[in-house]
Amino acid sequence: MNGKQPMVAISNQSLKKIKLSLRHVTLPLILVLIVALGCTPNSNQVVETSATETSYPVIMAYYVPERDFEPEKVPVEKLTHIIFSFTNVIEGEMKFRHPDEAGPLLEALVRQKERNPDLKVMIACGGWGADGFSDMALTEDSRTKFIESAGEFIEKYQLDGLDMDWEYPGISGAGTKAREEDTRNFTLLMKGLRERLDSFDKPKLLTFASAGWKRYYDFIEVNEVMKYADFTNVMTYDQVSGESIFTGHHTPLGNVKSQDIEGTPVYDHLDSLYKSGKNLDPDPRSVEKIVDFLIHEGVDPKQIVIGSAFYGRVWKGVPPVNNGLYQLSGGIQIGWMAYDQIREKYEPDSSFTRFWDDKAKAPYMYNSADSLMVSYDDTVSVALKTNFAIEKGLGGIMFWELGNDTKEEGSLLDAIFNAAQPKLE
Numbered sequence: 001m002n003g004k005q006p007m008v009a010i011s012n013q014s015l016k017k018i019k020l021s022l023r024h025v026t027l028p029l030i031l032v033l034i035v036a037l038g039c040t041p042n043s044n045q046v047v048e049t050s051a052t053e054t055s056y057p058v059i060m061a062y063y064v065p066e067r068d069f070e071p072e073k074v075p076v077e078k079l080t081h082i083i084f085s086f087t088n089v090i091e092g093e094m095k096f097r098h099p100d101e102a103g104p105l106l107e108a109l110v111r112q113k114e115r116n117p118d119l120k121v122m123i124a125c126g127g128w129g130a131d132g133f134s135d136m137a138l139t140e141d142s143r144t145k146f147i148e149s150a151g152e153f154i155e156k157y158q159l160d161g162l163d164m165d166w167e168y169p170g171i172s173g174a175g176t177k178a179r180e181e182d183t184r185n186f187t188l189l190m191k192g193l194r195e196r197l198d199s200f201d202k203p204k205l206l207t208f209a210s211a212g213w214k215r216y217y218d219f220i221e222v223n224e225v226m227k228y229a230d231f232t233n234v235m236t237y238d239q240v241s242g243e244s245i246f247t248g249h250h251t252p253l254g255n256v257k258s259q260d261i262e263g264t265p266v267y268d269h270l271d272s273l274y275k276s277g278k279n280l281d282p283d284p285r286s287v288e289k290i291v292d293f294l295i296h297e298g299v300d301p302k303q304i305v306i307g308s309a310f311y312g313r314v315w316k317g318v319p320p321v322n323n324g325l326y327q328l329s330g331g332i333q334i335g336w337m338a339y340d341q342i343r344e345k346y347e348p349d350s351s352f353t354r355f356w357d358d359k360a361k362a363p364y365m366y367n368s369a370d371s372l373m374v375s376y377d378d379t380v381s382v383a384l385k386t387n388f389a390i391e392k393g394l395g396g397i398m399f400w401e402l403g404n405d406t407k408e409e410g411s412l413l414d415a416i417f418n419a420a421q422p423k424l425e
Helices: 012-024 027-036 099-114 140-157 182-197 214-218 265-276 287-296 339-346 379-391 412-424
Strands: 058-063 081-090 093-095 120-126 161-165 205-211 231-235 304-309 311-316 331-338 353-357 362-367 372-375 396-400
Touching: 058 231, 058 412, 081 099, 081 161, 093 140, 099 120, 099 140, 120 140, 120 205, 140 161, 140 182, 161 182, 182 205, 205 214, 214 287, 231 287, 231 396, 287 304, 287 379, 304 379, 311 339, 331 339, 362 379, 379 396, 379 412, 396 412
Parallel strands: 058 081, 058 396, 081 120, 120 161, 161 205, 205 231, 231 304, 304 396
Antiparallel strands: 081 093, 311 331, 311 372, 353 362, 362 372
């Protein structure tokens, strides 16, 4: 005997599985696994891992630089992740549409890690109405071309990861191309991206934006995709769209059942969609509903990041019944109203009355004089969502988007950050 610990043979395939499974575990568990594999600190056997140390809950901001972009004022100290938005699929590669303008802004944002060395600065690709994904993911060659361009982009700007915002595989969003093959090709794309990101010396994150409604998951292989993703950022906003003539909560936390809204115009509308097969159930959408669904489907709660909206939606011609909630309106007054505008114009206006829906766990406002109804997130609802993520053991909370928040004290981000503090200490 030579006194050395016996070596353990690990195949390349087994090593890949270890790397994937360790991405979310903590250092003590990694050490336990090393011992279990027959290794000691003095052993020559090394098990490499792409594990990233993560503080839960994550506070993840999507960010579109404002016109008066002042990077030193971006509140990075209150974030764990910030996702610069967006790049696009251009000629099969990941690129900025206007690199001379966007590139320096991203570089300036990356420099803010000096104020928060633990901050992860990521890049998003896609967004609502962004096309090119289905063609890009169609073949092995086309996927490889995109994956290599993404790797080069991350290396160029010294980023910590990539967020894929394909809206949506297999489903056309805003006229984007979709085909049946998207389902499998999305899995293969995520697998290829994971392998490319794992080739860096430092761990890199891979996330993707997913829908807050069940039908989306009929078009992706969610448990296969989650083998390669660190998080799925569930877009639990726009749950009532900007084209809807019916009022409702567009970003509710609570799981409202159809019987809870029986007798309202929205009940009749959702019931008709369900009976026609266009919706998988007759209930309104919510954070609690989609999270329970994903966990039932086998997704690790630690990989689920729920969404908050830093913007609201305003309907006009809304009757006063139920203070305007779940009613047939005269149409959209404002499809997108940044929270800083709601804070400045609506919250102090005595014409608007704020209401709280205990079942939906969401606020809304009604102006009876002008027949306006507003659905939005406020400081109370985003704190509740953060607490829910903690209590449910989820990955954390994200929001679209940081630039819409008020710059005053008591912002939406402040509410999220303060709610998360007991778990971030």
